[in-house]
Amino acid sequence: MTKFCGGFLSGLLVVWILMHPDDLKFPALYYGGKAWFLRRAEAHTSCYFGGPFEGGVQGVVARPRSLHHIATITGRCFEPLYHVVGGGDIRLLYGMTYEGCRLRYRVLANDVELLDLEPEAPSEDWPYPGYPTYLPYFPLELDRVVDCTFEEFCELSCQRLTPPESEAIILVPPSPVLGMSMWGPSGDQESVQIVFRYNLESRIVEAFNQCA
Numbered sequence: 001m002t003k004f005c006g007g008f009l010s011g012l013l014v015v016w017i018l019m020h021p022d023d024l025k026f027p028a029l030y031y032g033g034k035a036w037f038l039r040r041a042e043a044h045t046s047c048y049f050g051g052p053f054e055g056g057v058q059g060v061v062a063r064p065r066s067l068h069h070i071a072t073i074t075g076r077c078f079e080p081l082y083h084v085v086g087g088g089d090i091r092l093l094y095g096m097t098y099e100g101c102r103l104r105y106r107v108l109a110n111d112v113e114l115l116d117l118e119p120e121a122p123s124e125d126w127p128y129p130g131y132p133t134y135l136p137y138f139p140l141e142l143d144r145v146v147d148c149t150f151e152e153f154c155e156l157s158c159q160r161l162t163p164p165e166s167e168a169i170i171l172v173p174p175s176p177v178l179g180m181s182m183w184g185p186s187g188d189q190e191s192v193q194i195v196f197r198y199n200l201e202s203r204i205v206e207a208f209n210q211c212a
Contacts, residue, residue, distance in 0.1 A: 166200055
């Protein structure tokens with residue numbers, strides 16, 4: 001079902017066609033009754049997808065470089081960060097080679113503090129043998145911001161999500177324009193998504209994956 005909702009950004013009317021999860025190509029965020037859609041940028045920005053994580057990982061021990069940097073999002077792409085004391089940026093990390101990975105960490109000034117990680121160790125052949133150390137790097141920019149309900153935003157999610165409180169919800173799809181497979185061809189076809197829940201007050205991130 002296609003739904004429509006509209007909102008204003010800098011006085012300009014923005015119309016959003018709510019899509020199926022398969023139509024999501026780049027990360028999308030929800031917070032406070034609005035959705036932020038990102039897109040690939042043609043010039044370097046402070047927001048970017050993939051590439052190496054330049055900070056350190058403290059806390060629960062993880063194998064070196066076993067966590068993948070998924071994206072870094074700043075206030076340039078997600079304006080609420082400008083209004084949070086110490087909001088800084090959102091660094092999204094995930095254990096792509098940890099089967100059924102669930103993790104929780106706190107974003108620090110330059111590093112992250114890993115609080116929980118399941119399973120404890122990565123797999124040699126998950127999600128497929130020879131998985132790359134880094135995801136493809138490219139800069140991101142804001143595409144559009146629209147007013148919408150959480151229920152409308154969940155049309156983009158493969159599964160029903162728990163409504164947020166003071167969190168931002170971030171969906172990362174297996175985009176076909178990456179130049180690589182995130183989950184293997186079969187996993188990508190099942191629209192496996194990474195879901196991040198970022199608490200703007202505590203700066204704690206929870207992450208897991210889901211599929212249709």
